[in-house]
Amino acid sequence: MHILAVGLNYKTAPVEIREQFAIAENELPLALQQLKNTPSVLECAIVGTCNRTELYAVVDRLPLCGQSLRSFMEKWFGVPKQEMTPHLYIYEGDQAIRHLFRVASGLDSLVIGETQILGQVKHSLMLAQQERTTGTIFNTLFKQAVTMAKRAHSETSIGENPVSVSYAAVELGKRIFGDFAQKTVLIIGAGKMSELTAKHLYANGAQKVIVANRTLQRAEDLAGKFDGRACGWEELPAALAEADIVISSTGSRQQVLTCTEVKAAMQRRKSRPLFMIDIAVPRDLDPAIGDLPNVFLYDIDDLQMIVESNLKERRKEAIKIDKMIATEMEQFDAWYRTLAVTPVIQALQKKAGDIHQETMESLLRKLPDLDEREITVIRKLTKSMVNQILRDPIVGIKEMAEKRNGAQTVETVTKLFALEDELAGQKRQQSKPVMYNAIGEEKAKAADLTSAGEPQRAAYSGAGLQPVNAQA
Template sequence: MHILAVGLNYRTAPVEVRERFAIAEQALPEALQQLKATKSVLECVIVATCNRTEIYVVVDRLHMCGHFIRSFMEKWFQIPRQEFTNYLYIYEDDRALEHLFQVTSGLDSMVIGETQILGQMKDAFLLAQEYGATGTWFNMLFKQAITMAKRAHAETTIGEAAVSVSYAAVELGKRIFGQFSKKKVLILGAGKMSELTVKHLYANGADEVIVANRTLTRAEQLASKFNGRACSIQGGISLLHEVDIVISSTGADGFVLDVKQVQESMKKRKNRPIFMIDIAVPRDLDPAIGSIPNVFLYDIDDLEGIVESNLELRRKEATKIDAMIAKEIEAFRQWLKTLGVSPVIYALQQKSAQIHQDTMESLFKKLPDLDERQAKVIRKLTKSIVNQMLHDPILRIKEMAVEKNGDEAIEMFTQIFALEEQMEKAEAEEQRQNKAHEQTSSPEMRMNERSSAGSKSGFAWATVTK
């Protein structure tokens, strides 16, 4: 079997293409069922976000699987394949594993190291598991990826450096004030960027928020989120002497605040430092304001410089996570190799148990005068002998199974202990049960039962967020 990752993301497709491949949360269960019914698909997971749609799959063969997956996409999204094929990427086996770990840990995100994707991947996996779309392979792989991503964020500083304008504003403010406790914030304008910035300032201890906007209703809506107060633009400017931080993003054509107004406010505040962030394009605050003593003025270009420098710090931390990913991939490879030996070990244990049982029955017939305690002691001691005899061979075949010629070792082990018959019976029984199950249950019931039983095969479809 093989693992594939198929998808399109913010690097390969513009937003007008990506939005055509969005999957509403309520539609995911049906999408999972249709994907699971696709030829060669054994397990599947779908993760859908604004920045990417990705499909991770375990298939029983590589030949034609790309065709089958594109057919599913064509049918589900009702988009001719010629309109999206050029935006797709397809990764196989180790590269697919690497991609999954990178996505889950935030290394493939638009903002390196962000953690939102970790929650989205976890939710996607749990949903697929709930609807029986995952089995042995993905139940192990996705849990491993999620655990590693949590560890990566805990053991590195990849998520600590500011990587957005709003975070950068907080970072700059810390350089000036050290901390934001007992600090007042004035927002000129009530746009999204202003809201995000003040959200981070407020979370870092800002004491009071004043929202000044041309539309008072919008100012009141934003102010209510931070237990603040609302006023007009002019009203906000008249309060300059009271505040410590000014965030401006009004969308006005000209300057909202000029040098003279700030100079007057500085007299009233007795030259206490004031921190101003001009996020607007074109700018709201006259650049000359920055020449006033104790006025620290920054525009969006200054903030973006901090974002880029901190992104570089994150990239350096990402190399540490890359090393972690390499180890996880190797661990998963080793785990896969042990799957092949499990049925053989089970067959050996079943055969030995049957031999022991038959021997005990024969012994007790020949020694009918044994009391219950004596029979129990004999059964226990002989069972211990059997287990001790099996211990080293089982341990050795587990070790050999993960080596280069593991398959040959398993085959030899099967022949040495004459387990062919047990293996054939087990396979025939599994096929019989699966056939009976397919005939008597609905598609949804079959998917749920495969989940609880832990199917030994896997195919995954994942839609990934950026």
């Protein structure tokens, strides 16, 4: 079996390409089912956000499956291969696993270290489980990725330094005011960036929002989002005297506020500190305003410098997370290799169980006068002996599988314990037209998951392992 990841993201495709590959939430179940029914796909999940669309699949035939996944994308999204191929990436095996860990941790995000993607990866797993398109491998891998990402954010400071202009403005304001309780925000203009910054300030405790705009209706629309009030352009001087924080983004070709106007407002304010953020290009606020006492003026370049400095700090933390990912991959690889010996362990347990049962039946025939209590005690004690005898061999088998080729371990253990008949019985059982979905329920579809020379596929079909599709 092999793990594949195929997709595109903000680094490989512009937004006009990415939007062609967006999958609506209500379409995801059908997309998962069709992807699952793609030839050779055993398990699958889809991670879709505004910045990426990625297909993850467990497949049984690597040479053809990359092409099959691209064909699925061509049919589902209606984009010819020659148009989408330049924007696609495909990861196999360890590369695919590492990519998923990096995605879940926010290391592959446009804003490095952001946490929203973690919830999106978790949602992708839950939806795939709901649609029964995942099995043992992806249920384990995705859960491990989500758990590791949570730990990465709690054990490092990758999320502590703001890396957006709006968050940088909030952090600057905290340095001046400590907190925003009882503070008033004045928004000059109705730009998206100033709205976003005001949203973060409001969420951090600023309790009053005033919006000034040349078009009063637009001011009223924006003010309504914060339970604030709108004011006309002529009311700007009075609003300036009232505000503690000013955010300006008007798109005007001329300065909106001069140093003289702000100086007059400061006199009415009795020199209370005034925090001003000029996000406009060209600038709305006279740079000389920053020279006034108790006025703290920052423009877009100041905020970008803070963002870049914080990004450097996040990159340092990302190195720590990459090391964590390497450790997680080793653990997953060790677990994955034990799958190859799962059938032989089950065969060993079955053979021991059969011997125990035969021995108990022989004992009861020879000692017919035993009462129920005595039979129960003997059965429990002898079963305990069998389990204790098996414990060390089973641990040893798993350790052997982790350290060397699983197929060789299967062959050695099979011969050592003479398990050929038990494994043959497993194969006959698996050849019946019954499969198991992601939660262990039977699903009628013929498939023989074992064959000579294919120990990985044989491992997949052991007890507790739930393949969902095995088309050849």
